[in-house]
Amino acid sequence: MLKDIQLDKSSSIYLYLQLYNQVRDLIKAGKLSPNTKLPPIRKLAKQLGVNNVTVVKGYDLLEEEELIYKKVGRGTFVAPAKKIKIEAEAADLDQQIYIDEDTKLDRAGEINFATAAPTPDLFPIAPFKKLLNKVLERDRGYAFGYQKSQGYLPLRESISNYANRYNISANPEEIQIVSGAQQGIDILAKTFLDYGDTVFVERPTYPGAISVFKSRQANIVEIPLKEDGIDITYLEAKLKEIKPKFLYLMPNFQNPTGYSYSQTKKEKLIKLADQHDLLIIEDDCLSDLNYSDQESNALKSLDKADRVIYIKSFSKIFMPGLRLAFLIIPDCYFNDILLSKYMSDIFTDGLVQRVLDLYFKEEVWEEQLIRLKETYQVRYESMIVALREYLPNQIEFAKPNGGLNIWLELPRGISASKIKDKSLKKGVNIAPGAAFYSNQPQVNKIRLSIAAVNKQEIKEGVKRLGALLQQKLNDKEDDTWDNSVLPLV
Amino acid sequence: MLKDIQLDKSSSIYLYLQLYNQVRDLIKAGKLSPNTKLPPIRKLAKQLGVNNVTVVKGYDLLEEEELIYKKVGRGTFVAPAKKIKIEAEAADLDQQIYIDEDTKLDRAGEINFATAAPTPDLFPIAPFKKLLNKVLERDRGYAFGYQKSQGYLPLRESISNYANRYNISANPEEIQIVSGAQQGIDILAKTFLDYGDTVFVERPTYPGAISVFKSRQANIVEIPLKEDGIDITYLEAKLKEIKPKFLYLMPNFQNPTGYSYSQTKKEKLIKLADQHDLLIIEDDCLSDLNYSDQESNALKSLDKADRVIYIKSFSKIFMPGLRLAFLIIPDCYFNDILLSKYMSDIFTDGLVQRVLDLYFKEEVWEEQLIRLKETYQVRYESMIVALREYLPNQIEFAKPNGGLNIWLELPRGISASKIKDKSLKKGVNIAPGAAFYSNQPQVNKIRLSIAAVNKQEIKEGVKRLGALLQQKLNDKEDDTWDNSVLPLV
Incomplete structure (x- = not known):
């Protein structure tokens, strides 16, 4: 079957990717049965008239997607068909x-x-209790009234100042309060994903995001994550194949790997986003917990062309049981996302928003x-x-x-x-x-x-x-x- | 064009519904232009060999859906095509x-x-403040810890007792805490609706529900609501045409109309649900506000065969700014709905759940x-x-x-x-x-x-x-x- 493979050297698609695509199609179509042995690297390279490295990279991708497996000293084989329902x-x-x-x-x-x-x-309870009672004294019933879907304005102002310290410029009008990062992801999925749309994610990534994207019936493409960030070459190749609605990632202290993107990768990624008109969703839940002296700046801080929607959760650093996070949203998407927020739960608990605001204003936060x-x-x-x-x-x-x-x-x-x-x-x-x-x-x-x-x-x-x-x-x-x-x- | 209409008297579908369907199709296909005059009732009835009432009912449905309009003394006309994007x-x-x-x-x-x-x-602030501080004293940091997605167990137990007073039997395992009724609707839509599925709603109904169903790309069928409840005849006819994923309704003091279902209608509806294997979502936000001496019992209290999922919001009676509601869910749907809850915001604010629990336990609620x-x-x-x-x-x-x-x-x-x-x-x-x-x-x-x-x-x-x-x-x-x-x- 592999004899049918033909690589087009004049194509703009990398040769290893062409190889990967064709073998994948053969496997998925059932034309290569499970446990079939694939040709050794040198033999296939010779047959196709390409460099050994091309075949290595092609096989690596196939292995990454679990379409093939290797046995040491015995060769490379087609993986058993997946029966995951x-x-x-x-x-x-x-x-x-x-x-x-x-x-x-x-x-x-x-x-x-x-x-x-x-x-x-x-989490120290005393300051929370003090500020909670302060809010109740000050705002009385209004702390319990209906809130704007966008969120409590003074809190959005506090967050705008806070973001500034991280070199993220966001005015209060660009900030949307949500009930935790999970809701942020859900709202963005509601806004951007419909049946059959494609979304790119890091591999591995946060399962709460995967399940939301699946629920919108989206096609999920996983881009391998390396120790210094996402595999840019793979990403670029995939972008040439298909345009996703967005790329969801965590550039600092990623979940689950703990990996962070190098500054070079962050810059490359922003450049790639510009070239491919790619929307990036940056989920930042842990960048505050930096134990090194290396900067852990947000992708958003490099974003000059409104390519990045930024999600920031407070669960790990404020009070985990209080559902609170914010989004920074380029103006062009704002109304659609606000609508999705409204559909999700109308607004986020106003009392907690007011308390968090005082955390910032009274410097308890720091x-x-x-x-x-x-x-x-x-x-x-x-x-x-x-x-x-x-x-x-x-x-x-x-x-x-x-x-x-x-x-x-x-x-x-x-x-x-x-x-x-x-x-x-x-x-x-x-x-x-x-x-x-x-x-x-x-x-x-x-x-x-x-x-x-x-x-x-x-x-x-x-x-x-x-x-x-x-x-x-x-x-x-x-x-x-x-x-x-x-x-x- | 109306000459092509043929009614099948041997069909189990009502004749007026056949007429309605065929005229609707002609209009939607553009075969009847806007402002075309339709034949007078008697003339069409004679042509089709049916009773005048059949044509009247068919025309009424078409008018209800704004496909035709009437001018007094001049006749009935095809409505201009809708251009709503x-x-x-x-x-x-x-x-x-x-x-x-x-x-x-x-x-x-x-x-x-x-x-x-x-x-x-x-909303009196004093009892809330007292109970809030009581929770903080008692549970300390645990009031802010991660919570079970299903909700705080003591609150679910309190709700189980509370529901009992309304003749709704629900054990704590069947209760799911959500962040407000809007989230309840969203979660149910996530669970049951995919692209192209059909959902029945009352006409008119709560716009927050409409927008959620549209966001899931569902086909919305509106069933007219009368002063004593939903139009059962119309509903039954529609059920013969198409099986919806569920029927969403508010049987007591409906929003926006204030109408309540008569006891007879409630019983008929439950019977119909049994006959057609119909899932009903009952949204009950206002039944506590009964100013009469007539009972306003929930449909759920009549549900013996797990046909009803019940949503109860506390926004209008507890504290509107605190997002809190609960669902009562038949066992067979429980896990799927729990998953949708998890995807939406993982869990609902634990502090507020604990305070509400004390509202019940200390009888502040009543x-x-x-x-x-x-x-x-x-x-x-x-x-x-x-x-x-x-x-x-x-x-x-x-x-x-x-x-x-x-x-x-x-x-x-x-x-x-x-x-x-x-x-x-x-x-x-x-x-x-x-x-x-x-x-x-x-x-x-x-x-x-x-x-x-x-x-x-x-x-x-x-x-x-x-x-x-x-x-x-x-x-x-x-x-x-x-x-x-x-x-x-």
């Missing part, structure tokens, strides 16, 4: 939902690396942020130390400059979901990687979060996890661990 | 949005019959409801008295048994939107009827709400409105008021 996906997602809800309140004694939701003890950052940084450093001490050497992870998440890569063939089952029995909860991909494949990735664990728990939890993984690896060396049929990612 | 609808809706936001805070001095959002002075009902009832009775005193006799309205809204019917041909423009100049704001219909036609209906006006304002406002309408009617008698081209509804 919508129902199964929903069930998986359903499980995923509760990751953020497994707080200590529910499972006493468990060490919870699964949730990125901070525990309540991190104080709380510094305190939180210190706490998280201690946890984060404990986590890195523990991982280095207790994890088997074969397990890789990048050390992010900030945020709440660390992304572990297990040796190929080890299913993170199975590890989760085992670690739960040891009293340690983790987030297996599958949830962060559009089609929830078996993957050898794990997200560990420091939001709900203290220093002691981190040490103890990683120790247990490390022992478990070491045992798995030993088993593997005893060859009882079967990885032959798993697609490798 | 999505953009234009959005703009209209956009205007509509702000109906509920024109609070006194914004337009001092204006008498606002347009908004159904209660003014903040109606107290506040009694107080509010008294206030609204005084306003309501002032409204009826004022309408009887100041409105021209030609203007009709039903006297509802409760709620916040009164629905005026102006003499045919008077556009409510134009009246609104004029009454605003006199310092009186009203809600013209157009917003409450799916395609926002010019209509001769007005919704007057008592939520944001006191006794004195009601008297003064109705006096001004009455004078304005009298003047209009006088102008009309001078024949300067042109109603010849308006479709009559």
